[in-house]
Amino acid sequence: MKIITGNDLKTGAVIWWTGQDWSIHVEDAADVGDHGEQILAVEDAALRVNGGYVIDAERTAEGVRPAHIKDRIRALGPTVRPDLTLKPADPNAGNWVI
């Protein structure tokens, strides 16, 4: 699947396109098929996302998983600071990242 990600313009937070809006949770990412660039053009103008781009991902039983390690790290947070990731209390949070 193809999904869209970028950083929130105001906060810099990593965000994912859900089909209608942006979410900080990769699980919410929607498959955009071939429409990625089109959506990005509109969203760029809407001033929500900064540096948006389209990536490959896979939908697994546990959720949406970006194909590249860089985006998996973006999805969760720095691997060396589990306390600062999106799921700080979850010991299994990072199993799929690396």
Add this chain to the structure above:
Amino acid sequence: MYRYDKYDQAMVDARVEDFRDQTRRRIAGQMTDDQFKPLRLKNGLYLQLHAYMLRVAIPYGTLNSTQMRKLAHIARTYDRGYGHFTTRQNIQYNWIKLEQAPDILAELATVEMHAIQTSGESIRNVSADHYAGATADEVIDPRPWAEMLRQMTTFMPEFSYLPRKFKIAVIAAEEDRAAMRWHDFGLRIVKNDAGEIGFEVYPGGGMGRTPFIAYKARDFLPQHQIFSYLQAVLRVWNRHARRDNIHKQRMKILVHELGEEEFTRQVEEAFQHILKLGSDFPQAEYDRIAAYFAPPPFETRLSDEIDRSDPDFAVWVDQNVAAHKAPGYAIANISLKPIKGIGGDITAEQMEVVADLAERYSFDELRAAHTQNLVLPHVRKQDLYAVWQALVEAGLADANLDLVTDIIACPGLDYCSLANARSIPVAQKIAERFADEARQKDIGELKIKISGCINACGHHHAGHIGILGVDRKGTENYQLLLGGSGDENTTQAKITGPGFDEDGIVDAVERAVEHYRGIREPGERFLDTYRRVGMDGFKEAIYG
């Protein structure tokens, strides 16, 4: 240390308000990202993996307790409670919100700090020996000249749109603690036979994708001609630089392509012309600036005795404390490399502890070292024990300066959007492998430096052991390099051979270290042994 006058303050304040307005316009949609990006980069604001990243300059690594407390306050209020000291005497915050960035810059301005020229095609924060003003082996304190260069080059229009970034380092000692020859423009202050002060000038260094060690262009440049000389260098570069090709824009490439001799010839020609324009600082201005760096009022008749009855303290003294020029004083290095920690990272609380120690025991002075450690430059030997106890309490008393676990590592793929691979976990695994204190001591001085990509922020070209993260078909892979150095005998590290995965690279480092231990001659450091025997034996030990 230098204090802003009303002009400095007015310029920095005005810049904050400019940026506030620019940020407002970007958020309101009156500017595109393409328009805004160069403006935010001029104020040290990057966009990284998880958020915006702010890089704050610490000119020549010198700061006082008020500034350190402000850095702590920023970490706590606007970031997630910590900061990261870099290899160029800057500090980076990793979790900055764009909407708050102008407020942070305003806070910094209240303590005479800013993030100007910490990015972009400008003359970057001028770095210097972190022992400046404290070490006995310097000709003079290099910081007045570093400060003058900072003033000359900040906001100077001719230097604002350079072909690429330009990095200056100034030292004044025989021993190079600032990786001076890895800079675009390295300066060593020397005294000639007539007792006059001048510069040895080393242009054309730099790391990154195409590393070059700076060459010596001048044995002696009279000190008051430095600004003319720098202008001449920049003018030649500006004239020829390959602005069409991002990989060829650094000055080192031009020096390489023209050849050292021709580059020097053109610089000298331009220099003769510029010198006549009379743009160099007069002596009175030097004296005015130098007065800010007058030595603190050292006490006399202090004892040189250190009570070493606490064995843990004695270990720390032996490893982390360096000789001071004033009798009864010492230079205390604070390691930011705890075994399970993240090199260069420091919490807001730790920053405050360090600020308190500086205020109480070091004439209110602190230094950030390019090795991602901190320094209390002027501590009475009789106070070292109290300092150490406070550091122990704060988790800052690791006695590993310059040892195998004192590793430089860039943020890598955990934070950096340009990275190929993670650096920090590799540093942590190596540190854990070599955690045993006796073994570290036995190995002796060994500088491991790790970069997460070819940009070489982690100085892998200058590592006795260097590690470079690469992308191998979508997975992290690490190349091993040996034999680099950033000291007075600067050398560039060489790649050993095929790369390794994360665990493999830790094993490979250990094999290289054990090979050294097996074949070293008495008194030899890892680097000495490598230089004596060369790559082959090491290669065999590493790859079997």
